Amino acid sequence: MNKYNTLKTVSGGICAAKGFKASGVYCGIKRPANDTPETKHKNDICLFASDAECNTAAVYTQNKVKGAPLLVTKANLEKSGGKSIAVIVNSKNANTCNADGVEKAQMMCDLVAEEMNIQSEKVLVASTGVIGQVLPIEPIEKAVPILVNNLDYGKNEEAASAIMTTDTVKKEYAVEFNIDGCTCTLGGMAKGSGMIHPNMATTLNFITTDCAVSSEILQKALSEIVKVTYNCLSIDGDTSTNDMVVLMANSLACNKEIQSVDEPAYQVFKEALFEVMANLTRMLAKDGEGASKLLECVCSGADSKDKAIVIAKSVICSTLFKAAMFGEDANWGRVLCAIGYADAEFDINKVDVALSSEYGTIEVCKNGSGVEFSEETAAEILKSDEIEIHVNLNEGNFDATAWGCDLTYDYVKINGDYRT
Amino acid sequence: MNKYNTLKTVSGGICAAKGFKASGVYCGIKRPANDTPETKHKNDICLFASDAECNTAAVYTQNKVKGAPLLVTKANLEKSGGKSIAVIVNSKNANTCNADGVEKAQMMCDLVAEEMNIQSEKVLVASTGVIGQVLPIEPIEKAVPILVNNLDYGKNEEAASAIMTTDTVKKEYAVEFNIDGCTCTLGGMAKGSGMIHPNMATTLNFITTDCAVSSEILQKALSEIVKVTYNCLSIDGDTSTNDMVVLMANSLACNKEIQSVDEPAYQVFKEALFEVMANLTRMLAKDGEGASKLLECVCSGADSKDKAIVIAKSVICSTLFKAAMFGEDANWGRVLCAIGYADAEFDINKVDVALSSEYGTIEVCKNGSGVEFSEETAAEILKSDEIEIHVNLNEGNFDATAWGCDLTYDYVKINGDYRT
Numbered sequence: 001m002n003k004y005n006t007l008k009t010v011s012g013g014i015c016a017a018k019g020f021k022a023s024g025v026y027c028g029i030k031r032p033a034n035d036t037p038e039t040k041h042k043n044d045i046c047l048f049a050s051d052a053e054c055n056t057a058a059v060y061t062q063n064k065v066k067g068a069p070l071l072v073t074k075a076n077l078e079k080s081g082g083k084s085i086a087v088i089v090n091s092k093n094a095n096t097c098n099a100d101g102v103e104k105a106q107m108m109c110d111l112v113a114e115e116m117n118i119q120s121e122k123v124l125v126a127s128t129g130v131i132g133q134v135l136p137i138e139p140i141e142k143a144v145p146i147l148v149n150n151l152d153y154g155k156n157e158e159a160a161s162a163i164m165t166t167d168t169v170k171k172e173y174a175v176e177f178n179i180d181g182c183t184c185t186l187g188g189m190a191k192g193s194g195m196i197h198p199n200m201a202t203t204l205n206f207i208t209t210d211c212a213v214s215s216e217i218l219q220k221a222l223s224e225i226v227k228v229t230y231n232c233l234s235i236d237g238d239t240s241t242n243d244m245v246v247l248m249a250n251s252l253a254c255n256k257e258i259q260s261v262d263e264p265a266y267q268v269f270k271e272a273l274f275e276v277m278a279n280l281t282r283m284l285a286k287d288g289e290g291a292s293k294l295l296e297c298v299c300s301g302a303d304s305k306d307k308a309i310v311i312a313k314s315v316i317c318s319t320l321f322k323a324a325m326f327g328e329d330a331n332w333g334r335v336l337c338a339i340g341y342a343d344a345e346f347d348i349n350k351v352d353v354a355l356s357s358e359y360g361t362i363e364v365c366k367n368g369s370g371v372e373f374s375e376e377t378a379a380e381i382l383k384s385d386e387i388e389i390h391v392n393l394n395e396g397n398f399d400a401t402a403w404g405c406d407l408t409y410d411y412v413k414i415n416g417d418y419r420t
Numbered sequence: 421m422n423k424y425n426t427l428k429t430v431s432g433g434i435c436a437a438k439g440f441k442a443s444g445v446y447c448g449i450k451r452p453a454n455d456t457p458e459t460k461h462k463n464d465i466c467l468f469a470s471d472a473e474c475n476t477a478a479v480y481t482q483n484k485v486k487g488a489p490l491l492v493t494k495a496n497l498e499k500s501g502g503k504s505i506a507v508i509v510n511s512k513n514a515n516t517c518n519a520d521g522v523e524k525a526q527m528m529c530d531l532v533a534e535e536m537n538i539q540s541e542k543v544l545v546a547s548t549g550v551i552g553q554v555l556p557i558e559p560i561e562k563a564v565p566i567l568v569n570n571l572d573y574g575k576n577e578e579a580a581s582a583i584m585t586t587d588t589v590k591k592e593y594a595v596e597f598n599i600d601g602c603t604c605t606l607g608g609m610a611k612g613s614g615m616i617h618p619n620m621a622t623t624l625n626f627i628t629t630d631c632a633v634s635s636e637i638l639q640k641a642l643s644e645i646v647k648v649t650y651n652c653l654s655i656d657g658d659t660s661t662n663d664m665v666v667l668m669a670n671s672l673a674c675n676k677e678i679q680s681v682d683e684p685a686y687q688v689f690k691e692a693l694f695e696v697m698a699n700l701t702r703m704l705a706k707d708g709e710g711a712s713k714l715l716e717c718v719c720s721g722a723d724s725k726d727k728a729i730v731i732a733k734s735v736i737c738s739t740l741f742k743a744a745m746f747g748e749d750a751n752w753g754r755v756l757c758a759i760g761y762a763d764a765e766f767d768i769n770k771v772d773v774a775l776s777s778e779y780g781t782i783e784v785c786k787n788g789s790g791v792e793f794s795e796e797t798a799a800e801i802l803k804s805d806e807i808e809i810h811v812n813l814n815e816g817n818f819d820a821t822a823w824g825c826d827l828t829y830d831y832v833k834i835n836g837d838y839r840t
Contacts, residue, residue: 062761063757063760063761064759064760064761064762064766064768065756065757065759065760065768065788066760094753096753097753097756097785097788097789097790098789098790099789130751130753131751131753131754131756131757132752132753132756132784132785132789132790133790134790240757241753241756241757241760319739319835320835323831323832323834323835323836324835324836326832326836327835327836329836331550331551332552333514333516333517333550333551333552333661334551336485336517336551336552336661337483337485337551337660337661339484339485340483340484340485340486340661341482341483341484342484346484348484348485364552365517365552368485368517369517369518369519369552370517370518370552370553370554407832407835408832409829409832409833411743411832412743412746412827412828412829412831412832413829414743415739415740415743415744415747415827416743416744416746416747416749
């Protein structure tokens with residue numbers, strides 16, 4: 001059911017594009033109580049870097065509580081005029097709501113800068129994990145020389161695993177595209193999987209490309225695509241304090257730098273960026289905390305893009321509908337209810353709703369009222385682990401998609417005891 | 421920990437005030453598959469009526485999908501000039517999103533009007549249950565004569581049980597107060613317990629009083645108190661299609677009719693109304709679907725009432741915080757996160773947070789940063805089934821309270837398979 005795979009995919013995640021190296025290790029930011037020297041641990045810190053300085057775009061959470069790493073990353077990009085070379089990221093601790101948060105985040109950049117012999121403002125930093133616990137800097141001090149020493153082109157998975165928290169799978173996607181007869185590559189990695197509700201960026205997302213794009217155009221493309229991908233994703237309605245997307249372009253492909261939205265090359269680049277971000281968004285939704293099903297709500301027939309987005313998101317965010325999908329119960333009244341409280345004007349008496357999966361499609365509501373349908377067919381369709389909800393407002397030509405997941409016992413279990 | 425019990429409480433719910441009768445029966449609106457003649461069924465329909473015509477105020481859901489009963493109730497009150505005598509209510513079927521919904525709701529009023537020999541526009545109607553299933557009128561036709569025949573002063577519990585859906589307890593509260601040396605009584609009943617998120621009214625709520633109050637003042641008091649009680653309640657963020665509060669005043673107490681907000685009697689009446697509605701709100705929160713704990717968030721130190729409400733509600737609505745409370749985990753970072761995405765302006769660096777219950781109080785955050793606290797003490801406090809979260813913005817003198825409950829396995833279980 002994935003419609004977002006028109007370009008040639010390649011392996012390599014954030015190392016897919018030319019000139020990007022990565023590394024990741026376990027340094028013990030949060031050492032489990034039952035730890036022994038023999039214990040095998042998931043990576044909890046990573047570094048990635050470009051052989052050439054990158055034009056860099058970024059988007060940050062709209063939460064008023066902002067993680068210290070975001071403040072430092074933002075300040076560094078301002079100082080460097082939007083240029084970056086390396087990014088350091090840790091999991092297990094968000095370094096947020098701590099009195100010494102900014103100081104520690106700055107130290108992380110300084111440590112990398114010194115070891116790599118580059119300017120500190122060209123190092124960006126991100127953290128994810130528990131909010132409000134002091135970040136121990138000692139394990140990071142020990143890890144940085146190892147991370148720098150281990151940097152290599154094929155180590156994207158070391159980094160992708162280091163940024164995982166409650167994620168059950170690594171999230172990477174990369175594509176090739178052609179500009180001016182020159183092959184460009186764009187790839188990324190992301191982490192979920194709870195505290196996810198747009199307003200921007202949703203968790204940590206890093207995208208690298210060798211395509212030459214001016215800083216201004218890079219930021220424009222990123223902001224535009226974030227709106228229809230990450231910002232259309234919701235796992236639990238909680239907008240995180242540490243959400244960030246960073247997009248780095250090192251110009252090592254041979255194309256002429258894209259400098260205007262009017263160039264045909266811009267559309268090609270934007271399509272590649274959309275495809276990578278849409279796929280990472282789907283992966284985030286499917287691996288939402290405790291999720292057993294990916295939910296995709298397509299709202300069509302709207303008289304504006306914004307309205308289509310608002311309505312698709314409202315359905316995806318409905319706790320009741322999410323629980324019904326977990327139970328494989330075609331309780332479409334909850335879709336209507338969620339459409340009804342969306343902040344948008346439309347005629348509810350024109351609304352059609354259908355549910356579909358690879359097992360078929362069933363119309364459940366026509367002109368705002370229920371239609372007879374076979375519960376057996378509905379049950380069959382809802383057995384799938386990827387469900388599409390189609391909402392047609394029948395009043396215009398705009399559409400949008402929002403992504404989410406079902407609400408399960410495991411979500412409650414995971415979040416009833418997250419800190420231990 | 422209940423602070424809303426300053427007035428003398430009395431028994432009787434909606435029959436506590438003079439001249440109000442009720443009755444309730446099981447009529448088989450949704451006959452379970454495993455039904456046998458021996459099966460004892462919970463009441464699914466009720467009627468209540470006043471001996472004298474009532475001034476009547478009402479507030480309805482802001483969901484654009486409105487249940488047919490709301491449309492009919494609203495139209496009837498317009499036709500009758502805000503007068504009512506009787507209310508008929510069924511559970512098990514919301515009569516919403518059905519092509520024949522309005523017709524059926526109107527038939528329910530007509531049936532009661534004919535049997536009681538009153539005007540149909542003085543009968544109000546409400547329904548709660550599954551959305552989008554055609555309401556069977558036959559069992560209701562058979563039930564109405566029985567309901568009318570059985571009407572009596574002490575039968576409030578028959579009605580309170582008839583409006584329950586997934587509620588585990590009946591919700592009734594009534595108080596006495598004194599105006600002009602005359603004893604007045606005001607009481608109500610409510611049903612929960614899922615699809616609850618303000619924007620008004622939250623579920624079905626009926627309040628009756630013998631106090632003489634003009635229609636205009638009645639509506640004013642109701643709208644004002646709804647804002648700080650039911651509209652500060654959230655179980656799951658889903659605003660129902662059938663939410664309604666009806667307040668009926670039959671003037672059978674001896675007081676002079678309250679006609680202005682400047683009369684001292686108005687404040688006395690409003691206090692009684694607040695106390696009944698605040699207590700029903702607490703009961704709804706505590707009996708939220710699957711809930712094991714009542715959560716009360718008190719936001720103080722705000723520079724406006726609206727801001728205090730927005731912030732208290734944001735905390736109560738956080739899925740992640742609700743799950744943490746179920747797990748009795750003092751994960752206060754999620755409180756800060758929820759404050760941070762509330763739609764309000766304030767300085768996060770001034771915010772203090774404390775958690776309390778009957779087992780004690782613990783400060784977890786000061787000036788926006790974590791403070792050291794004993795996890796053992798926190799665990800002890802969170803064992804309670806009533807938790808208070810105190811958020812102080814330290815920038816003004818307004819406060820507000822919002823009510824909710826924890827997110828549990830049982831919420832998922834109940835809502836994964838609601839229709840069967």
